Amino acid sequence: MIVFDxxxxxxxxxxxxxxxxxxTADEGQITVLVGPSGCxxxxxxRMINRLLEPTGGSIxxxxxxxxxxxxxxxxxxxxxxxxxxxxxxHRTVLGNVASLPIMLGMSRKxxxxxxxxxxxxxxxxxxxxxxxxxxxSGGQQQRVGVARALATxxxxxxxxxxxSAVDPITRAQLQQEFxxxxxxxxxTIVMVTHDIDEALTLGDRIVMLRTGGHLAQNATPRELLRNxxxxxxxxxxxxxxxxxxxxxxxDVQLDIQPARSVRIGxxxxxxxxxxxxxxxxxxxxxxxxxxxxxxxxxxxxxxATIITRADGTLRDIMDAALSSPNGRGILVHEDGTLxxxxxxxxxxxxxxxxxxx
Amino acid sequence: MLDFFFDPENWSGGxxxxxRTLAHLAYTFIALGIAAAIxxxxxxxxxxxxxxxxxxxxLANALRALPTLGLLILIVMLxxxxxxxxxxxxxxxxxVLVLLAVPPILTGTYSGIQNADRNAVQAARGMGYTxxxxxxxxxxxxxxxxxxxxxxxxxLQVVSTATVAAFVSLGGLGRYxxxxxxxxxxxxxxAGALLVAVLALALELxxxxxxxxxxxxxxxxxxxxxxxxxxA
Numbered sequence: 001m002i003v004f005d006x007x008x009x010x011x012x013x014x015x016x017x018x019x020x021x022x023x024t025a026d027e028g029q030i031t032v033l034v035g036p037s038g039c040x041x042x043x044x045x046r047m048i049n050r051l052l053e054p055t056g057g058s059i060x061x062x063x064x065x066x067x068x069x070x071x072x073x074x075x076x077x078x079x080x081x082x083x084x085x086x087x088x089x090h091r092t093v094l095g096n097v098a099s100l101p102i103m104l105g106m107s108r109k110x111x112x113x114x115x116x117x118x119x120x121x122x123x124x125x126x127x128x129x130x131x132x133x134x135x136x137s138g139g140q141q142q143r144v145g146v147a148r149a150l151a152t153x154x155x156x157x158x159x160x161x162x163x164s165a166v167d168p169i170t171r172a173q174l175q176q177e178f179x180x181x182x183x184x185x186x187x188t189i190v191m192v193t194h195d196i197d198e199a200l201t202l203g204d205r206i207v208m209l210r211t212g213g214h215l216a217q218n219a220t221p222r223e224l225l226r227n228x229x230x231x232x233x234x235x236x237x238x239x240x241x242x243x244x245x246x247x248x249x250x251d252v253q254l255d256i257q258p259a260r261s262v263r264i265g266x267x268x269x270x271x272x273x274x275x276x277x278x279x280x281x282x283x284x285x286x287x288x289x290x291x292x293x294x295x296x297x298x299x300x301x302x303x304a305t306i307i308t309r310a311d312g313t314l315r316d317i318m319d320a321a322l323s324s325p326n327g328r329g330i331l332v333h334e335d336g337t338l339x340x341x342x343x344x345x346x347x348x349x350x351x352x353x354x355x356x357x
Numbered sequence: 358m359l360d361f362f363f364d365p366e367n368w369s370g371g372x373x374x375x376x377r378t379l380a381h382l383a384y385t386f387i388a389l390g391i392a393a394a395i396x397x398x399x400x401x402x403x404x405x406x407x408x409x410x411x412x413x414x415x416l417a418n419a420l421r422a423l424p425t426l427g428l429l430i431l432i433v434m435l436x437x438x439x440x441x442x443x444x445x446x447x448x449x450x451x452x453v454l455v456l457l458a459v460p461p462i463l464t465g466t467y468s469g470i471q472n473a474d475r476n477a478v479q480a481a482r483g484m485g486y487t488x489x490x491x492x493x494x495x496x497x498x499x500x501x502x503x504x505x506x507x508x509x510x511x512x513l514q515v516v517s518t519a520t521v522a523a524f525v526s527l528g529g530l531g532r533y534x535x536x537x538x539x540x541x542x543x544x545x546x547x548a549g550a551l552l553v554a555v556l557a558l559a560l561e562l563x564x565x566x567x568x569x570x571x572x573x574x575x576x577x578x579x580x581x582x583x584x585x586x587x588x589a
Contacts, residue, residue, distance in 0.1 A: 049483055075485030086480025090498040090573035099494070100484055132575030149484075158483070 001027050001062070002048060002156065002190060008056035009043050009213065017043040018213035020057070025205070028186040032203035034193055036236070040213030041192045045158055048190060049075045061156060076104070079149030079157040079187070083165050085141040087133040087148070093119065094129040097147045104152065111151075118147040121184075123177055139170040146178070150185065159191040163198065175201055196237055200225070200244065208233055222248050246315035252350040254317070256310060256331055256340040262288065262296045269294070274326045277301045282337045284330050307332055310339040314354065318347050361548040372532070378556065381529035384519045385560075388454030389512055396459045397504065400466025404500070405492065410467065417460035425518055429453045433525050450522040457518055458511035465507020469500025502576050505568045512564060516557050520549075530556065 002025040009017040018040040025031035033041040046052040097115035122143040163171045200221045208216040217229040225245040228234040261276040277288040286301040306323040308316040310331040320329030321344040328341040432449035481495045523531030533549025
């Protein structure tokens with residue numbers, strides 16, 4: 001657990017970087033500090049591992065005030081990931097990940113074995129181990145950065161804009177993989193981002209700051225979208241409040257209709273109707289309109305259709321309905337087999353219900 | 358001039374090419390060693406603290422502007438009366454060479470430390486590296502390319518300037534030039550100049566090889582395995 005208790009950071013010239021900030025980053029959760037530039041989010045993060053020191057209040061890491069702990073010992077129990085990876089350019093990928101454990105007394109053999117494991121965890125093939133950082137793409141460098149931060153298995157992690165410097169597609173991929181890794185390692189993480197979508201995607205809790213280092217709102221992503229504390233928060237959350245807000249699992253009961261399906265290669269009734277094409281394991285491939293011969297051909301399937309899980313978010317289900325050539329979304333069971341179809345009208349009804357309209 | 362090189366007398370004895378080359382190398386490496394012992398630690402200190410940079414840069418430039426020969430004679434005049442042995446000429450010559458070698462090494466070292474990837478340094482600090490560990494495991498290895506090129510620049514400067522040692526009646530390849538001039542033996546002068554140039558080139562090559570071994574391939578921007586750059 002990391003606790004901020006009325007923490008302030010005043011610079012020598014009198015300006016306040018952070019002003020009376022209090023929040024708790026719970027054990028095993030991702031707490032995201034988000035806000036516009038100049039809101040003190042990075043300053044707050046750096047006060048946790050004392051790259052900066054607070055001028056007021058106290059920060060607890062574990063049970064002890066950071067200022068009462070030995071600074072090197074404090075930092076060694078906190079993994080640290082920064083925006084431009086900060087990899088050591090003179091060390092190989094493996095060397096980067098293994099260097100801290102070796103420095104702290106782990107045998108070279110064990111440290112290397114552990115580093116290999118971690119590289120696999122972050123999705124880097126063993127062939128990257130001997131490369132140098134400059135031979136990697138930005139996304140790969142960030143993966144190594146995460147592996148390096150995990151190398152000593154610290155209970156805490158600080159991440160400063162970890163995915164900001166990569167392209168949007170890589171970013172989305174890294175975010176999803178990061179969530180998978182976190183579900184395995186369960187670290188107590190404090191992350192900084194200026195990107196509200198990233199905060200909503202990754203955060204178990206969002207601490208929103210406003211310029212001058214004041215707390216604007218401390219809430220779960222869902223609360224933040226449903227009940228922004230004030231105009232500032234509402235504006236910052238912005239567009240994410242609309243369509244993006246559907247990206248949470250809803251408990252609304254959906255009226256899913258049975259679907260008429262046809263296996264590829266089978267004869268279909270020639271009645272000029274949309275059917276769900278399925279493979280041999282009953283997994284849907286897309287919509288298909290029967291042709292004159294009445295044989296279901298692979299080439300006739302509308303592959304652009306989005307297929308999603310019936311227990312997914314309203315956003316995914318709406319995407320399924322919108323991308324369908326006939327306004328009906330194809331839904332599947334957990335194992336990927338056909339569950340049924342849902343109409344666009346039913347999706348909008350569910351949205352109204354979930355919003356209490 | 359070819360006669361000079363084919364004369365067996367010039368290849369043996371205290372005045373032969375091998376001995377004079379050795380003497381030349383001795384001056385060069387003694388001076389370079391002393392200069393490195395002064396300039397590398399000082400450069401690290403300036404690079405890490407960021408203090409005294411302007412002062413040192415100014416001083417280094419001033420040193421570069423000093424006329425070598427004039428300085429040599431000045432120091433001989435100042436030092437010689439204090440020492441009664443043959444070192445009376447050796448020490449001033451070494452001092453001059455050290456003064457020449459310090460600026461490039463100093464500049465290379467502190468700019469190497471200062472230009473070391475800030476993100477890497479910051480990450481190391483955040484991960485719990487101590488100041489000493491950051492210096493020796495992160496900053497100095499990253500500064501090595503510039504430190505090495507500083508040393509290389511100093512070496513070239515010293516090896517070519519060591520010829521002036523002969524001016525105050527010391528050995529080394531400079532003797533051929535000074536003696537050749539005194540006796541109007543131009544082939545000998547030319548041969549001396551050529552020998553210095555060849556020695557400088559040889560040392561340059563040797564040093565480049567050394568850099569290959571000392572500097573991490575991660576800082577040399579060359580693929581050792583020939584692996585293609587990944588795009589994902």
